[in-house]
Amino acid sequence: EAQVxxxxxxxxxxxxxxxxxxxxxxxxxxxMSWYRQDPGLGLRQIYYSMNVEVTDxxxxxxxYKVSRKEKRNFPLILESPSPNQxxxxxxxxxxxxxRESRVGELFFGEGSRLTVL
Amino acid sequence: xxxxTQIPAALSVPEGExxxxxxxxxxxxxxxxxxxxxxPGKGLTSLLLIQSSQREQTSGRLxxxxxxxxxxxxxxxxxxxxxxxxxxxxxxxxGAQKLVFGQGTRLTxxx
Numbered sequence: 001e002a003q004v005x006x007x008x009x010x011x012x013x014x015x016x017x018x019x020x021x022x023x024x025x026x027x028x029x030x031x032m033s034w035y036r037q038d039p040g041l042g043l044r045q046i047y048y049s050m051n052v053e054v055t056d057x058x059x060x061x062x063x064y065k066v067s068r069k070e071k072r073n074f075p076l077i078l079e080s081p082s083p084n085q086x087x088x089x090x091x092x093x094x095x096x097x098x099r100e101s102r103v104g105e106l107f108f109g110e111g112s113r114l115t116v117l
Numbered sequence: 118x119x120x121x122t123q124i125p126a127a128l129s130v131p132e133g134e135x136x137x138x139x140x141x142x143x144x145x146x147x148x149x150x151x152x153x154x155x156x157p158g159k160g161l162t163s164l165l166l167i168q169s170s171q172r173e174q175t176s177g178r179l180x181x182x183x184x185x186x187x188x189x190x191x192x193x194x195x196x197x198x199x200x201x202x203x204x205x206x207x208x209x210x211x212g213a214q215k216l217v218f219g220q221g222t223r224l225t226x227x228x
Contacts, residue, residue, distance in 0.1 A: 004160075031214055043161075043206070043218040050214065058215060090160055094214065104149050104210055108160035 002027045006091050006109035013081055014117050021076045021112050023091030029107075031094040032074035033058070034066065036087040037111075043090070049074055081116040088113050119144045121209055123219035131227050132199060138192040138222045140207035145185045148210040152181050152192050154203040155221070161206065165192070197226045 004025045013019055025032065033048035035058075045058030049068040063085055065077040074093075078085060091109040120143045130136055140150070149168045153161040165174045165181040167190070173182040180193040190207055206221040 033214070033216070035216075035218075040220075042220040043208075045216050048214055059217075092161075104151070104214065105163050105166050106151065106153075106161070106208075106216075107163065108153075110160045111158075 002107065004091055004093050004107050004109040006089075006112045008112060009110065010113050012115045012117065015082055016080050019078050019081060019114075021078075021089055021091075021114070023074045023076065023109060024072050025074075025093040025107070026072065027093060027095070027107065028071065029093035029095050030071070031104075032068070033092050033094075033106075034064070034074070034076045035090045035092065036060065037090065038087050046076070046089075078114075081114075083116050086114060086116045119147075119209060119211055119217045121207060121217050121219040123205075123207060123222050125222060126220065127223040127225075129225040129227060130197060132197060134197050135193065135195050136197055136224075138194070138205050138224070140190040140192070140219055142188045142190075142209050142217075144209075144211070145188055146211060147185065148212070148214075150181075150183055150190050151208050151210065152179075152190075153206045153208065155206060156203050164205075194224075199226045199228050202226045 007022045030051045034046040035043045037043045044060045047066040049055045089112045092106045151166045152164045155161045167183040178195040183190045204221045204223045208216045208218045
């Protein structure tokens with residue numbers, strides 16, 4: 001089954017304790033991206049990756065890091081979490097813009113709800 | 118800066134009605150536009166993708182249109198059903214897959 005898997009789904013942590021949210025896709029997609037969803041602000045893009053070792057900032061990258069060492073994995077790293085990073089996080093993948101038949105259709109994970117105390 | 122607006126924020130209609138959801142964007146230089154649905158506590162599910170060169174796409178009871186010149190897209194849902202109740206989001210894709218989302222329309226279909 002084609003899917004995007006995020007872990008953990010729920011996490012409560014404390015300020016300053018480094019954490020990683022993993023994201024893995026089994027569709028051999030080139031493009032992967034991270035979003036956060038907040039009430040009143042909607043979904044905002046944090047980082048995206050066009051392929052292995054190619055990453056770029058979205059609209060709200062501050063306080064986050066990513067890496068893309070393998071095609072299937074795109075972890076989101078919070079080096080020193082703060083309470084304003086409490087949010088619902090989504091990972092998504094896509095076949096990318098060069099395949100005309102499925103250009104850009106996004107597949108989302110189920111979300112990771114993070115609370116930073 | 119690209120801004121995406123969805124009106125109304127919430128909509129409640131009786132079962133069986135046809136309805137239209139609206140999405141407007143400020144910058145017409147988009148790569149494509151996508152419509153999603155989000156169920157409570159769930160991720161987003163892709164419904165329709167319209168390339169910038171296209172004017173509409175259809176999937177079952179759903180039809181999405183795109184008018185780049187006016188910065189508007191509409192999602193038409195025919196013969197609505199209670200199972201269509203969800204939040205519907207549109208997103209415009211610009212440049213190398215940078216996405217900007219609207220805040221969504223929360224749709225309730227009453228039996």
